[in-house]
Amino acid sequence: MRITILIAIFLTSLFAQGQMDRSDRDEIKVRKERMEQLKNQHQSTMIGIQTDYLNLSVEQAEQFFPMQKEYRNEVNEVQKKFRKKVASLRMKTKDAAKFDVDKAIKLQKEMKDQLAVLEADFLRKTTNVLSNEQRTKLVFQQERLKSQMSKRVFDDRPEMSKKRDFDRTKKRK
DSSP states (O other): OHHHHHHHHHHHHHHHHHHHHHHHHHHHHHHHHHHHHHHHHHHHHHHHHHHHHHTOOHHHHHHHHHHHHHHHHHHHHHHHHHHHHHHHHHHHOSSGGGOOHHHHHHHHHHHHHHHHHHHHHHHHHGGGTSOHHHHHHHHHHHHHHHHHHHHHHHHHOHHHHHHTOOOTTSOOO
């Protein structure tokens, strides 16, 4: 009788564990699908913003966005390699004081150099697709977007702008 009860408890716990594992897998699947939806939504929004900002024709957009996607994929690959190398450096060193900062700086410089080359190549490729005015806008687009985002943050949080109530043009006494 005792053995039967123990077996029943054991089998019940196995079944419950299997159900939890299945529910965890389902939750992970739902999260991945949601992340993919958000990623696609973000890409669509960015395409719309860029199309308006650069004033792209349909023909230009059909040529430009695949080029940009290829460029972004290359950038992501370079960044992923950098993260792996830095993670490897961290794994080798248990103590933060022994972390090879100079090596990490060198790796970061290499990554930024590679990104600069990729960006220059991408911008050169746009010569046949975009006008000079559009290419100029494209070069400064990132700075413009960052500026707009910081403006939105301060517009959304007026208490932050009050804390920074100073005028740089005024002379200090």
